[in-house]
């Protein structure tokens with residue numbers, strides 16, 4: 353889907369008005385060189401995981417609304433599948449894909465680390481991302497293809513991925529989510545038929561409420577109602593690797609430094625982000641998402657609620673038989689489902705006040721890891737994430753093993 357000229361102008365104006373320090377410079381622009389590269393049609397296993405020496409197989413499964421999702425199953429070079437521990441499903445954040453868990457070296461990236469610890473690692477990829485495989489009848493050029501928000505990602509995509517892994521492995525699944533992956537997880541766990549297939553969950557930057565978000569760039573876009581502008585312009589797909597998308601990122605990122613600043617104003621100050629790796633990250637990121645999803649997220653920011661998509665009064669009556677969209681009731685997540693959470697003092701998206709709100713509503717008491725100097729991206733890409741975060745998550749998982757039947 354192409355952006356109309358008007359939309360480019362509007363969006364560019366919004367970005368420029370905020371990012372006044374980002375001066376467009378064609379000669380010196382390097383950050384997006386990888387952004388323009390067309391991704392190969394080979395799968396995540398062949399491109400990202402196997403080159404590091406890890407055995408990997410591609411799987412596909414189909415959601416009840418017809419999306420064909422790609423899943424990858426990864427194990428350690430030195431552990432055979434039979435010896436593997438429990439299945440762990442990794443579920444990525446907004447504008448990311450399953451590659452998010454493998455972006456740094458095998459010693460630093462959670463996907464590789466879990467495989468090396470003997471876990472049966474499954475990599476999730478939601479609809480619309482590069483590693484998923486479209487729809488049984490719709491094309492990506494159809495507006496109906498993009499008619500979904502995180503609500504469908506939670507109830508259909510995540511529900512289906514968990515069910516698929518459960519039926520292949522005959523085992524309950526450990527779920528690890530980051531950011532939007534935690535919104536999806538918390539919403540999905542309120543559904544008893546999904547929760548019963550989940551052994552435990554580790555949530556990085558857990559989000560169910562977004563009312564206290566502090567990211568200046570995001571708040572600016574919320575105030576300017578960018579979500580509504582985009583939808584009014586008839587834009588259904590948000591793809592920063594399209595022509596208009598690369599043009600916008602060109603304008604935002606004048607070389608590596610400004611691009612990191614931009615990242616900080618979206619995610620919060622990241623203590624341990626390696627900005628010399630931006631170009632390599634942009635080889636895969638950002639993945640596409642839908643305008644409706646952005647609108648749903650902005651509704652959460654404006655209203656401070658954790659509910660289904662708000663269509664407006666009349667349409668809500670049609671879809672939900674009530675004027676307000678139904679809430680996802682965090683307190684209904686079974687208290688028997690163990691939860692670990694890692695959150696950061698510098699996270700401008702999963703704000704501490706919102707995380708505490710979520711914790712208060714949970715029926716169980718989650719295990720918590722609080723890192724004062726961590727921002728939103730650090731939980732995925734910090735150069736010290738292994739020591740700071742993943743070791744604690746691994747300890748949580750192995751403490752479960754002692755009391756269960758693995």
Ligand SMILES: *[C@@H]1O[C@H](CO)[C@@H](O)[C@H](O)[C@H]1NC(C)=O
Nearest residue numbers: 376377378379380381606607
């Ligand atoms: C490009 O970068 C170099 C060194 O960083 C600088 O000297 C030069 O003025 C820059 N050129 C433009 C057009 O910004």
Ligand SMILES: *[C@@H]1O[C@H](CO)[C@@H](O)[C@H](O)[C@H]1NC(C)=O
Nearest residue numbers: 456457458459460461468738
């Ligand atoms: C990865 O970690 C292991 C053990 O800690 C170490 O022996 C190895 O040199 C590390 N490899 C790299 C590439 O850093």
Ligand SMILES: *[C@@H]1O[C@H](CO)[C@@H](O)[C@H](O)[C@H]1NC(C)=O
Nearest residue numbers: 460626627628629632735736
């Ligand atoms: C940062 O990234 C560069 C380029 O990939 C790499 O050479 C360097 O080792 C990284 N630094 C750390 C602390 O991981």
